[in-house]
Every structure is written in structure tokens, then in C-alpha cells.
Amino acid sequence: MEKLIITAAICGAEVTKVHNPAVPYTIDEIAKEAHLAYKAGASIIHLHVREDDGSPTQSAARFLSCINAIKKLCPDVIIQPSTGGAVGMTNEQRIEPLSLNPEMATLDCGTINFGADEIFINTETTIIQFAECMYENKILPEIEVFDKGMIDHAVKLYRKGILKNHLHFNFVMGTNCGISATPRDLLYLYESIPPDATFTVSAVGKFQLAMTTLAIILGGNVRVGFEDNVYLHKGILAASNVDFVARTVRIANELGRSVATPDEARKILGLL
Numbered sequence: 001m002e003k004l005i006i007t008a009a010i011c012g013a014e015v016t017k018v019h020n021p022a023v024p025y026t027i028d029e030i031a032k033e034a035h036l037a038y039k040a041g042a043s044i045i046h047l048h049v050r051e052d053d054g055s056p057t058q059s060a061a062r063f064l065s066c067i068n069a070i071k072k073l074c075p076d077v078i079i080q081p082s083t084g085g086a087v088g089m090t091n092e093q094r095i096e097p098l099s100l101n102p103e104m105a106t107l108d109c110g111t112i113n114f115g116a117d118e119i120f121i122n123t124e125t126t127i128i129q130f131a132e133c134m135y136e137n138k139i140l141p142e143i144e145v146f147d148k149g150m151i152d153h154a155v156k157l158y159r160k161g162i163l164k165n166h167l168h169f170n171f172v173m174g175t176n177c178g179i180s181a182t183p184r185d186l187l188y189l190y191e192s193i194p195p196d197a198t199f200t201v202s203a204v205g206k207f208q209l210a211m212t213t214l215a216i217i218l219g220g221n222v223r224v225g226f227e228d229n230v231y232l233h234k235g236i237l238a239a240s241n242v243d244f245v246a247r248t249v250r251i252a253n254e255l256g257r258s259v260a261t262p263d264e265a266r267k268i269l270g271l272l
């Protein structure tokens, strides 16, 4: 099996210090969490950024400051800005970080309810616009999948020549209105991607540990971090993203998967 790529989603856009006081907001806090996660075994940092008061922003300037601060501490880590941003942001806001030419960025491949009246809108026009912008700027999309149809849509876009890079998926499981987080659901997603595609598994809250462990067994990759889960155990908050990364490394070692360095991750993803 390939080595295991661990992504740390260190801060997200919606989770706050009310949920867990260790959620990073400031540039220093974000850089410190990224560095600790990297030292623990993460090769990719999935990046959202915040103003100092915690409000989410897609400002390219703020992303640049955070990326520079992270790169100062861990120059070789892969940084993957979000183009999802926070619910309610405009496409113009969401696409801003692509102007920085990161190695990777997320590409959310469908619209989904997030509960109550919240809708995370990704029309086909938006997906194509973001995909084309990434291709022009040599940015590898990580295709965010909240439901199985989003895989099918991405594969159609690949066949039409709109998505042209190596296909790398992230299965986000267990959200309020998306695909559930059971072994059956994960096998269904796993069996639905093209044979030469790669995948990562993210699952929210209490589903994270089981689904990411199954991902390791299946030869997939893992995303952990505060964006998806703030509890290390039932009722026990994680002190840092490191807690999740370190636990993933321990499980991977037990299961015989060694952990990829950033350059090894680049090779697996076709970035090198």
C-alpha cells in the first residue's frame, strides 16, 4: 500500500473557540497549530483563515500572511487553501486564495444543505469556473464530496475535459444532510471513484475515528482536525490538532501503514 497522507484541517470556518478554546484564529495561532500538526505527521494543511476576532475570511492578503507564517516554520508542508470559505460567502470572495498559486486547493463539487436554512451553494457553473481557474494556475484540486452524486459529477467533468489533473477526492462524511458515516457508505464512495484516483476521508464529530481508521485499512488517506471534530474522546476536548494527528499516526503504525512526508505525498498526488 502507498504511504498514508495525513491532512490537518486545523481551523475550519464555522468552528469557534466557544466549541473548543484551542481553535486557532490569529496568524500566530494558525501557524503554531500547522507546525505542530506537521511535526506530528501531517503533510497537508487544509487552510481556512480568520480575522483576529475569529470571523472567517477568504482575503488573499490574510491567506498570504498565514501561508508565509506557516512556511517559515515548516517550509516543505503542502498548503491547501479552502475555496469553500464559509456558508454565505460570494464566489468572488471564495476564489481569492487561488490568486496565490498554492499547490492544491479544495473544489467543492455540489450544493448541499448544512441544516436549518443553511445551504452551501456550488452550482455547476461555479464548479467549472473554480476548476478552470485551478487548472490555469497549476493548482491541484482536492474534490470535496459530501454525497455520492458529487463523485459522479466530478467524473463527468473529467470525461468532458474540464477536470484534467489526477483525481483526488475527499469524502466528507456524517454532515447533517450529506452522506452518513457508516462502513457501508464509505465502501460505496470508495467503489465509486475511478481505479487510479486517490481519496482522503474526513468524517465529522464522533464519526471521525471509525471512518478514518477504515480509510487507513482501505489504502486511503485521512483528514483530521478541528474543522471536523473538536473532541478527542466523548466529552473530552482535544488540546490541539496534534492530538488527532498523533492518534492517526499511532493507528496507522499499528495497521502497518507508514506515514508520508510532504514530498512523498506530492509524488502520490502527482505534484512531483
Ligand code: KMH
Residues within 6 Å of the ligand: 012, 013, 014, 082, 083, 084, 085, 086, 087, 106, 107, 108, 120, 144
Ligand atoms: N466551510 C464550508 C462552507 C472547503 O473547505 O472547501 C466549506 C468547506 C469546504 O469547508
Ligand code: ZN
Residues within 6 Å of the ligand: 009, 012, 013, 046, 048, 082, 084, 227
Ligand atoms: Zn474546509
